[in-house]
Amino acid sequence: MTDVLVVAELIDGGLRRTTLTxxxxxxxxxxxxxxxxxxxxIGVGAKNAAGNLAKYGARKVFVAEIAGGYFAEKYAPTxxxxxxxxxxxxxxxxxxxxxxxxxxRVAAKLGATNVSxxxxxxxxxxxxxxxxxxxAGNVFGWTSxxxxxxxxxxxxxxxxSAPEAGGASAxxxxxxxxDPAAARVEFVGLESQxxxxxxxxxxxxxxxxxxxxxxxxxxxTVLEPLVDAMGAAMGASRAAVDAGYVPxxxxxxxxxxxxxxxxxxxxxxxxAIQHLAGMKGSxxxxxxxxxxxxxxxxxxxxxxxADLFKAVPEMAEKVKALKAQG
Amino acid sequence: MKxxxxxxxxxxxxNANKVKVSADGATxxxxxxxxxxxPFDEYAVEAALRLNENAxxxxxxxxxxxxxxxxxxxxxxxxxxxxxxxxxxxxxxxTDGQLDTTVVARALKALVDKEKPDLVLMGKQTVDxxxxxxxxxxxxxxxxxxxxxxxxxxxxxxxxxxxxGREVDTGVLTLKVTLPAVVTVDLRIVAPAGIKNGATPxxxxxxxxxxxxxxxxxxxxxxxxxxxxxxxELGIDTATSSAYPxxxxxxxxxxxxxxxxxxxxxxxxxRTQAKAI
Ligand SMILES: Cc1cc2nc3c(=O)[nH]c(=O)nc-3n(C[C@H](O)[C@H](O)[C@H](O)COP(=O)(O)OP(=O)(O)OC[C@H]3O[C@@H](n4cnc5c(N)ncnc54)[C@H](O)[C@@H]3O)c2cc1C
Ligand SMILES: Nc1ncnc2c1ncn2[C@@H]1O[C@H](COP(=O)(O)O)[C@@H](O)[C@H]1O
Numbered sequence: 246m247t248d249v250l251v252v253a254e255l256i257d258g259g260l261r262r263t264t265l266t267x268x269x270x271x272x273x274x275x276x277x278x279x280x281x282x283x284x285x286x287i288g289v290g291a292k293n294a295a296g297n298l299a300k301y302g303a304r305k306v307f308v309a310e311i312a313g314g315y316f317a318e319k320y321a322p323t324x325x326x327x328x329x330x331x332x333x334x335x336x337x338x339x340x341x342x343x344x345x346x347x348x349x350r351v352a353a354k355l356g357a358t359n360v361s362x363x364x365x366x367x368x369x370x371x372x373x374x375x376x377x378x379x380x381a382g383n384v385f386g387w388t389s390x391x392x393x394x395x396x397x398x399x400x401x402x403x404x405x406s407a408p409e410a411g412g413a414s415a416x417x418x419x420x421x422x423x424d425p426a427a428a429r430v431e432f433v434g435l436e437s438q439x440x441x442x443x444x445x446x447x448x449x450x451x452x453x454x455x456x457x458x459x460x461x462x463x464x465x466t467v468l469e470p471l472v473d474a475m476g477a478a479m480g481a482s483r484a485a486v487d488a489g490y491v492p493x494x495x496x497x498x499x500x501x502x503x504x505x506x507x508x509x510x511x512x513x514x515x516x517a518i519q520h521l522a523g524m525k526g527s528x529x530x531x532x533x534x535x536x537x538x539x540x541x542x543x544x545x546x547x548x549x550x551a552d553l554f555k556a557v558p559e560m561a562e563k564v565k566a567l568k569a570q571g
Numbered sequence: 572m573k574x575x576x577x578x579x580x581x582x583x584x585x586n587a588n589k590v591k592v593s594a595d596g597a598t599x600x601x602x603x604x605x606x607x608x609x610p611f612d613e614y615a616v617e618a619a620l621r622l623n624e625n626a627x628x629x630x631x632x633x634x635x636x637x638x639x640x641x642x643x644x645x646x647x648x649x650x651x652x653x654x655x656x657x658x659x660x661x662x663x664x665x666t667d668g669q670l671d672t673t674v675v676a677r678a679l680k681a682l683v684d685k686e687k688p689d690l691v692l693m694g695k696q697t698v699d700x701x702x703x704x705x706x707x708x709x710x711x712x713x714x715x716x717x718x719x720x721x722x723x724x725x726x727x728x729x730x731x732x733x734x735x736g737r738e739v740d741t742g743v744l745t746l747k748v749t750l751p752a753v754v755t756v757d758l759r760i761v762a763p764a765g766i767k768n769g770a771t772p773x774x775x776x777x778x779x780x781x782x783x784x785x786x787x788x789x790x791x792x793x794x795x796x797x798x799x800x801x802x803x804e805l806g807i808d809t810a811t812s813s814a815y816p817x818x819x820x821x822x823x824x825x826x827x828x829x830x831x832x833x834x835x836x837x838x839x840x841x842r843t844q845a846k847a848i
Contacts, residue, residue: 256741316746317707318716342739346719349672349704353711358812359672361702378821379701380587384599387817391810429716429749433734437742446740450848475848483758487779493722493738493759499698500758502740508847518587525824529847531837532828542828546845549837550830559834564848567838 247278247334250285252324253298254343258290260297263339265406267399268301270337270366277368285327287320295416302410308418314432317347322422325354340398348396358390364403381499381522401446402505402526438492445478450508453480453497457513457553461490468512470561482514498523513553516541572633572730574619575688577679578612580641580648581699592818599818608648611694614761616652617781619692621766626775634658638682640665640675646797653792654784660797671811676708681805695720695755706755716748722759725767
């Protein structure tokens, strides 16, 4: 029997959907081992988000309202205290940058094994085994912790969001624990660019641009009309981000975001191993590239051999027309 | 300041798709692939060197130590960092099978207790295991503050604090941490203006990326010390936290790549064959 604690991720005082992929893992482990799962709503807006989190069938939703911006030293002590009190065998959260920052620190506090960025789990004879992409997704390792408890990060693109379960979990406020290390960190600010487009990790269609777009202007005038015609989220290669064409939070890849949409369109992207690591789980992959030999062909289903500066504007117009027809 | 940079060797990341799994699934082999420093660690070395120098004057402001856990051959990896300009190397002799997150973090903690650096600057992740956990684990074991995913670092208060821009999912999150601390670096740390140390003029233009070792650097590196330690001598628990009983290759993508020449052809196929739009 393994009880599971889900650490929620909040954004702008509300629930971030990343949390629901961790709920899916929690349900799988709890039902596979005959245990229960609880959720910890923590941070700014924890009380507010608890109402929402209560809809997913957890035995309990714990609430830790903490003011001010996030840093791990501020949250980890409370997560660890709640985890210890409930003797959870597994503590889990989404392997977003938030989860990747916080969860290993929690694991170290608990003396638990940290299992990063898993793509699947299975319960065998009461034991949980986790599948992890390694070597930029070129190998999967199955791992099992040697310790009594584990802290597990869930790769968002590989787990469904848990659906609402009906009913409402009981909520309970918990004490905020502190840590001397927190006194040596000051939150200065978070700078984010709001976009009306769907979130990269949640969109059904992603259109990404590479170095070949040549400038920020290229992204704006050439790529964006196609992105919007397709109702897609916009992504980018590292080369495009490094060159300053678009912000870093659009990077897809081994070290950027991992996406698995129904349709992924790579425009002027060669398909380096590190880029493929972030998108090869997509259902249908389209490449638009003037070089037939580009490695993206190894994963693409369709490859339009063309100059993007001609093909992309034409495609944007034609997709718009198709969508207008319905 | 005194900076410790842990560096791991990994098999050539640009050929990671040539890594093989043994027939029984028990091991991963990278035979035939070159060993390289983990790219993020190379970036951390570069960032440490930038923090510890007045670049135009070619003047050193602090000591940069590099360390690696691994078999004897990691001395080669350390030499590369020494050739870039690091001052001293420490090799902790360990087998590849021992290199799990907690063992590495415990060993690094023992080393930090001994060397007392002001800053541990390291990669955010190794590109073989892709764990992204040693930095956070080490910071917690030390009771130190940390800043992960660093894309910019600047020193303040006479080197007592650092302002770190962290590249997160939703944008750039800025923290100010009081040293000693652990900072893990992301790709953009080696952008021309990623590091500000108050000595190198703000308008100094660094090249993009980590510096190459000069011939002189390579010659000098041969004379620099690499201290040898055994994992067993550090007085730490060397039990690994997890086991990997089985490895497998990802399923190959089904179907072949269909090449098309026109937008109409592409859209037609997406609509009728793939039903993707
Ligand atoms: C540690 C590390 C981590 C990394 N992480 C990531 C990551 O997370 N994500 C990532 O993307 N990369 C990552 N990289 C970088 C990666 O190795 C590649 O350098 C990068 O993906 C290349 O970007 P690109 O495809 O846009 O550029 P290029 O490789 O330069 O490709 C440009 C492509 O555009 C095509 N092209 C040029 N002009 C036109 C035109 N007019 N019309 C049509 N096609 C055209 C070319 O044929 C070419 O295929 C990482 C690298 C390292 C070392
Ligand atoms: N064997 C090792 N020797 C030295 N440093 C290491 C080793 N393994 C991991 N590290 C450091 O820890 C960072 C994060 O690694 P990981 O958590 O394993 O992805 C790396 O970028 C290195 O700086």
